[in-house]
Every structure is written in C-alpha cells, then in structure tokens.
Amino acid sequence: MAFPAFDYISPSEYLAREINAATKHEYFDGKVVAMAGATENHNRIVANLIGELHNFLKGNDCDVFPSDLRVTTPLFSSYMYPDVSIVCGSLKKLEDQFDTITNPSAIIEVMSPSTKERDLGFKLWYYLQIPSLKEYILIDAVSVSVKKITKLPDGSFRAVDINELESVLGIETIQMALPLSDIYRKVAFE
Numbered sequence: 001m002a003f004p005a006f007d008y009i010s011p012s013e014y015l016a017r018e019i020n021a022a023t024k025h026e027y028f029d030g031k032v033v034a035m036a037g038a039t040e041n042h043n044r045i046v047a048n049l050i051g052e053l054h055n056f057l058k059g060n061d062c063d064v065f066p067s068d069l070r071v072t073t074p075l076f077s078s079y080m081y082p083d084v085s086i087v088c089g090s091l092k093k094l095e096d097q098f099d100t101i102t103n104p105s106a107i108i109e110v111m112s113p114s115t116k117e118r119d120l121g122f123k124l125w126y127y128l129q130i131p132s133l134k135e136y137i138l139i140d141a142v143s144v145s146v147k148k149i150t151k152l153p154d155g156s157f158r159a160v161d162i163n164e165l166e167s168v169l170g171i172e173t174i175q176m177a178l179p180l181s182d183i184y185r186k187v188a189f190e
Helices: 011-019 040-057 116-120 122-127
Strands: 025-028 031-034 062-065 070-072 078-080 084-088 106-111 135-140 146-151 157-162 168-171 176-179
Touching: 011 025, 011 078, 040 062, 040 084, 040 106, 040 176, 078 122, 106 116, 116 122, 116 135, 135 168, 146 168
Parallel strands: 106 135
Antiparallel strands: 025 031, 025 078, 062 084, 070 078, 084 106, 135 146, 146 157, 168 176
C-alpha cells in the first residue's frame, strides 16, 4: 500500500496541522507520511501488549502508552506514533506539545506487510538515535516473529529474533518475561 507524501513542510507546520488532522501522520525530516489503518491481528496484538504491560507495571515507576502518544528524537526532525511506548520515570514532553515525548525507554511496533520495511528501516534508525531508548521491539502481525534490538552500555546494539510461540520475550527495560503466547493470544494466522 502506498502512503501519500506531501511537499516539504517545517516541523512547526507539521505539528500545527497534526493538531486538527482527522488521521495521524508521521514526520521524517520534512516529509509527512499518512499512517495506514490497522488489521484485526495488529489490533489484537497491541491490545494484548497494553493489557499485559499495564498489569505488570502497576505500582512501578514505568508506564505504558498506546499509539496516541507521539515520540520525537532530539537529534532529528522526526515525529512518530509507536504502537506501544514504555516510559520509566517522568514524561519529558517536547516544549509546547502535550502529546509528544522525548524519553521513551522502550518502543514496540507491530509490523504488517505495508509497514514492515519502514519499521525495520528508517524508523529503526530514528528510534535508535533517542538517548533514553533501551529497547526497540518489532512484532510481526502475520506470523510468530519478534525482533528485539537492545542498546548496550557501550552504545552498540544487539538484535535477537524469537520465532517460537512457546518462547518468552524478555523486556529488560522493565525486567519482564512476556510469553509470546500472551502477545499472540487470539491472533489468527492465514
């Protein structure tokens, strides 16, 4: 599926337009990209993740947020709506932007065939530039497949692929062991 792109606009123009937009758009160094609608599998996976994470984080210093909380990188002009964000400590918001944060601890994207290339490509690169980010987790919506990218203390990254429904995803940022069977609960693969 193709996503409509617009002529270059400034970050301030993008933020002003996005306040009243009927649909969400992401912004990458002057290019605005409309977000696609989500499939049933995508929505089930996000709901499963939010439910499991919310219950696990009760009484914790970390919080989980759905895709309406926008994330930006301090190093580049980019604004993205991750499917799930985990923030440990206080939210640090972009000045004058109630819905844009700069300090996610972990980001989870649910990939569909139409978003996979972008999620594994330039969005990966932008996300990994966020100083507070410790983990970027990508969950496939059409097969049992999870990729976890962890930022190591020396600034390098480690990638791990998990492809068995009986496996467990370790979210180190919050010290959680999340069974893939809970992530994929009631997800039907064709």
